[in-house]
Amino acid sequence: MPENPDTPPSDRSTVRVLLRLWPYVRPVRARLFTAAVIAIVASCLSLVIPLVLKWLVDGPVANGDPGGVWLGALYLLLLGITEAVLFGFRRWLVARPLAAVEARMRADLYGRLQRLPIAFHDRWPSGQLLSRGTTDLMLVRMFLAFPLTFLLVNGVTILAGYVLLLAQDWSLGLVLLTPVIPLVIVSNLFERRYGVVARTSQDQVGDLTTLVEESVLGIRIVKGFGRHRSQAKAFHALAGHLRGTELAKARLLAAIWAVITAVPELAIGTALVLGTVQVADGNLSAGTLVAFLSTALALRWPVESIGFMLAMSKDAATATERYFEAMDAEEEPDTATGTTAHDTSEGVRFEGVTFRYPDAPEEAPPVLDGVDLHIRPGETLALVGGTGSGKTTLTALVPRLHEATTGRILLDGEDIALMEREKLRSLVSMAFEEPTLFSASVGENVLMGAERAGDPELRRALGVAQADGFVDRLPEGTATQVGEQGLSLSGGQRQRLALARAVVGRPRFLVLDDPLSALDVHTEARVEAALREVLRETTALVVAHRPSTVMLADRVALLSQGRIAAVGTHQELLRSSAEYAWLMTGEGKNR
Template identity: 85%
Template sequence: MPEKPVTSESVPVRRSAVRVLLRLWPYVRPVRGRFFTAAFVAVVASCLALVIPLVLKWLVDGPVADRDPGGVWLGALYLLLLGIAEAGLFGLRRWLVARPLSSVEARMRENLYGRLQRLPIAFHDRWASGQLLSRGTTDLMIVRMFLAFPLTFLVVNAVTILAGCALLLAQDRSLGLVLLTPVVPVVVLCSYFERRYGVVARRAQDQVGDLTTVVEESVLGIRIVKGFGRHRSQADAFRRLAVLLRSTELSKARLLATIWALITVLPELAIGAALVLGSVRVADGGLSAGTLVAFLSTALALRWPVESIGFLLAMSQEAVTATERYFEVMDAEEERDAVAPAAVPGAPDGLRFEGVSFRYPDAPDGAPPVLDSVDLHVRPGETLALVGATGSGKTTLTALVPRLHEASAGRILLDGEDVALMERERLRTLVSVAFEEPTLFSASVGENVLMGADASAGTPELDRALGIAQADGFVGRLPEGAGTRVGEQGLSLSGGQRQRLALARAVVGRPRFLVLDDPLSALDVHTEARVEAALREVLKETTALVVAHRPSTVMLADRVALLSGGRIAAVGTHQELLRSSAEYAWLMSGEGDEER
């Protein structure tokens, strides 16, 4: 299996944080009205806090100095009203953004799921499912939280700090300059922190994906884990990844603690120095007590906007990383249909492979192709069995027909029409497939089977397909018949039952072309015989390519093709190949079972 492109050990080159975050704008645009209104409300609320020091200055230099109790009560009322207004505005801001940003997250998740459905099989072969799951859950939650809080308050706090600094300088220039002394070192520290934290945040989120993969594989493979007593080794693998993630999270915490401590200490030292200098000037009569109170109140009002810089930058960097990871999937090239003129129905010609070659996109340089110049013709209405040793390319060849993979060279024709020029939706209504490893979904038996038919199919088509696959018996004994949910991966059913349902799904839509990859391998000999008898009637109505390992399956076919080393070595009837091909005779003798 090729390595997935993103791991916790290999972090891609980071781009500009602003440029990455701007890619979220198409999702935010539909709710921009409420989003910008919420930001404006938060700015107003934050600026109200800066009015409180001005009221304190008036209160100290006026009513307090004049010993006017009525004025003191009036000032207290002003302060209370300002506090209530500030709290109300911040509550309004949260209400304004809650619903729109939830819709942004839902739309991004829906788009991600849709993209995953359109990406080629080669993409899914390279990517671990846990990495994809973490992008659709944890990463999108981080993006939503960033839009709801850090993004707004980076703007709000910047405006508040600028307005506060202007007020400080207006109240007293010399003390204002003392308080502004830490600005340069804080900016340098934040720049350094941003770079370091971004790298660690990326590593942590990739490790979450790795951990999710281990959990998912252990749950889906719980029968293997228990059957072979491997719970300790699986627990050890989980523990190693969990410890690694914990170490990375602690690195993030140390970075955040360090920057937060420095951002807190430097302004506090400046406030202390301003307090000492201001007190000396008040004692000398060079500064009023009210001005000093207002100055220090303004400085204290700016503590949270300044101290939160580290926290907000950390959340912003995690959002940058989450956005990068999201768009790594969204930027992947999806399956595309070639632009071709409308197809003109031709005379039935069956299924043709003309000079078809295939190699996996990430195969090592110099590696031989999996398929090499395959020429094969399945005549209209004919069933052709494909036989070959393990690794000969049988499954790969069948996957090229519905374009689960794209041929590297040559063409595949359905009744004279090149599949590479057909729309995939149309192609996959003409070709139906059943794989050796059947996949069922968390849905009812009927829903799983009818996935192979169009929307108009109903109970008659379902009953027919279950009968052909000899699945009607066991389905009838289920608690709710065809309405019974089979559970995740259909693990509540036996392997043979799952395979019969997969076969029923393949034949329910009466396809013109049928591709079966060893569809009877999990059946006992008696069930296999009954399925083969019913399947013969279906195969009379379609053109079929069947991967076969056993003589009983081969006997379903009109002719047999031997695939050896990625090439078609021989084509003929079963009896002809037994006489003319030693390799075919060896495979059919059962001596090749170990190879399989």
């Protein structure tokens, strides 16, 4: 996967890129093939109409036979109705399976995004991923519904049409073959130039989606700081770039449409003049000329649609490439090879753990550097450190949100790198400093922390987090919808629900990243009192910034510049560590 999601188009051909859709198309290939055959039959029926016209002109019209004229008109009407019915049937035939293809691709993308590592999501803007699951998949479905079929249908129609033209009059047929070479050259040039613009356009759609999403989610900041004008300016700038790119696409389409329309029209005009001369000289019947010109005109749409369908195919190829950029990203490794010891009473142990972010400069020091730490079974250890010391990163290594660069982490003697992620995350529960809630009910948000928990566990967890009081006052209690990001609640309320989610499943290991930072003093005291009961049943690592949170712990570890500088009780570290004493006695929260 590229480091930067806004990558230029690859050198792979459109066909090779689109062939990657085959696993999704294969289950519905029978219906698509049937639809293509039906479309070919319907399209070729339009080539029968000129033959009926030839019969009409040279027969009933020339002989003054009104009955024959009416019969010919009936034939033409039946051919038109049959063609319309077949095309309508083709559309019905592909609608449901192509909707299923799009749904399956979207589901696969969503599932893939859930399995990709945090480092991937740190690098990729959410709008870029959102546009791949919406706009890009819509372009793919449109390609499968129309250009995929009609590139074949129109190709067969053009081939059959030219055979008829040559059969009617080979000299005039050769005249209409002259545009082929220039059209092939122009189409090749168009495809290459259009591919670059199409990729740029779709990347710009992703950037614009990201900006809109950030503005909506951060609307309180935008309004609170009066930044609506600067946000609007940024939006208009991105929208202006996208508009310019779309206009460039339109200019390319207009250019190729003009060429593809004008060149065949010149050839048809030339054939008309030469055919009229031959009719005047008696070398060609009027009916044959009418049939010839009618066939040529019937081929106008298949020829003129080449530019349009090439553009749609290139858009689809670019969308497919963008889709598989996310799908090809390397998933989180589930297990490693090797053996490990197993001891059910070891607690949590960090052995020589070093961590460096994958995209960090080589000369930059690691975030964590040789961390050795032991949390005894049933013990609560507070992790204290200044800003940038690596506290949050260390806690993220326990559930393998990030992978340790070197060293290992043991849970009850078992190396977490050798554990299945599902098992690991059933043992470890987390509450983050910045609580995230989903557009669901209060109860559903809390019960995300335990798959099999029910109402008794929910009420207990709300009680531990001192959230039962405000939840019961909500309009529908635990069934109340909290809205996107839980912004209908206060920061302290969101943090208490996140804490309830962490403890609802009675986890074996609990990791809390400053879970009480948004609470007032009185609520914090009540939560700490209830939380002490929970901590007696588990092994816990708690990031702390205030003495009140530290007092929940049995011991304290001081993390300084990515290393464990000291371990002891709160009182011991106050006496022995000047840095710890400064962190605990300074005003406010220092990170």
